[in-house]
Amino acid sequence: MKKADEIAWQLYVNHELGELIASAPTIISPIDSNRISQTISNFINQAFQSNQAALSRAISVNQATIGSWCKGKVIPQIDKLLLLSHQMRIKLLDFLTTDILFFDNIACGSSTNQAEQPRKSYKRINSERKQVLNIVLQEVINEYPPPSLEDVAFRLKHYPLCLQNHFPELCQIIKVRHADYKSVSRQQKIQPILELALQEFPPPSFLEISRRLGYKNNSYLYRYFPELSRSISKRYQEYNNAIGKKKRELVCQEIQNVAQLLHSQGQKPTQRRVTQLLTKPGVMRNLWVRSYLREIRQSLGYD
Secondary structure (H helix, E strand, C coil): CCHHHHHHHHHHHHHHHHHHHHHHHHCCCCCCHHHHHHHHHHHHHHHCCCCHHHHHHHHCCCHHHHHHHHCCCCCCCHHHHHHHHHHHCCCHHHHHHCCCCCCCCCCCCCCCCCCCCCCCCCCCCCHHHHHHHHHHHHHHCCCCCCCCHHHHHHHHCCCHHHHHHHCHHHHHHHHHHHHHHHHHHHHHHHHHHHHHHCCCCCCCCHHHHHHHCCCCCCHHHHHHCHHHHHHHHHHHHHHHHHHHHHHHHHHHHHHHHHHHHHHHCCCCCCHHHHHHHCCCHHHHHCHHHHHHHHHHHHHCCCC
16 A cells, blocks of 8 residues: 555544544444444445455455354454445444445445545435425424434434435534433433442442443443442441451450460460461461450560
């Protein structure tokens, strides 16, 4: 590949990945492998007349691999997803999040020129139809619950990318309203679960609660439920402290009993002798345990 082509390809990759990362907070559902496989299959059927070998040649990927993509057995790696979205002339974000049913004006059977910038191809909408769609979309942004752009596009019998091309601002409002609605709905479901966690015994850790809800860490819950999050964490910490104090008291009591037993038998309660008689000899590795034993020996007249 020529240097100019490499630069152009890197710019394309940076743009697509940057847009995907920027949109991540608004993506409610996880990536659907079935959607990806169906999109690839639709593209092969429409652009290459169902010929997987043609796509294999176009993007330089083994035909068996493409077959596994179409069957949903394997999800393409990110570099291959970029090649596919470039070949399809669609955005990577749309490829991963939109149900793409048809492709407009695809150059069938042509090889992928990575230096090319992706071209957007849409069906033209005449001015009269555009005015009607504009009015409908204006009404849609006042609907409750807010529909997704995909639902609106299906309702209007237009491809989502087509609507975005002709009405970018209205479509963005629709997408943001739907994402906000989904976020609020999710929060309304989460709050009762957090409140119930405050009634559990023994108290669960906040990390455990986060994982129950499907989060790998607790940053989301701390962000949207700060008070409940702190209450759960505080309750768990207080419980652990109480348990730790109780265990410490039991260890001290056992050391005292063992030391007095040895003393009553005329033996000095050395660390070695006491350790041999403990239920859990390993506790003697703790500095505070050895310090407590010295206090017991001193109270018995040793040292």
